[in-house]
Amino acid sequence: MSFSVPPATSPHSSLAVPERNAALHKAAQALEVNFLTEMLTAAGLGETNRTFGGGVGEDQFASFLRRAQAEKMVTAGGIGLTEHLFNALTKGANYEK
Numbered sequence: 026m027s028f029s030v031p032p033a034t035s036p037h038s039s040l041a042v043p044e045r046n047a048a049l050h051k052a053a054q055a056l057e058v059n060f061l062t063e064m065l066t067a068a069g070l071g072e073t074n075r076t077f078g079g080g081v082g083e084d085q086f087a088s089f090l091r092r093a094q095a096e097k098m099v100t101a102g103g104i105g106l107t108e109h110l111f112n113a114l115t116k117g118a119n120y121e122k
Contacts (some may be wrong), residue, residue: 028117061095
C-alpha cells in the first residue's frame with residue numbers, strides 16, 4: 026500500500042468532488058500512518074535486544090518494520106484518526122461525503 030500526499034487543489038479545480046474526497050481521504054490516511062509510526066517508535070516497539078539482537082543492521086531497518094505495521098493498522102481501521110482528519114479537512118467546504 027502506497028501513501029502519497031496529493032498536491033493541493035483549489036475548490037474550483039477540475040477534479041470531481043468524489044476524486045477530491047478520495048485524495049483528501051488518502052492524505053488523512055497518510056497522516057494517520059505517520060502518527061502511528063511515531064507512536065510505535067515512542068513506545069519502544071522494534072528496539073533491539075542488546076544481548077541477542079541483530080546489532081546495527083537491525084536498528085537501521087526497524088523503522089521500516091514500524092512503518093509497515095502502522096500501514097497495516099490503518100488498513101485494518103486504525104484508531105479512527107483518519108476520519109477525524111478527513112472531517113477536519115472537509116469542514117466548511119462544499120464536499121459530499
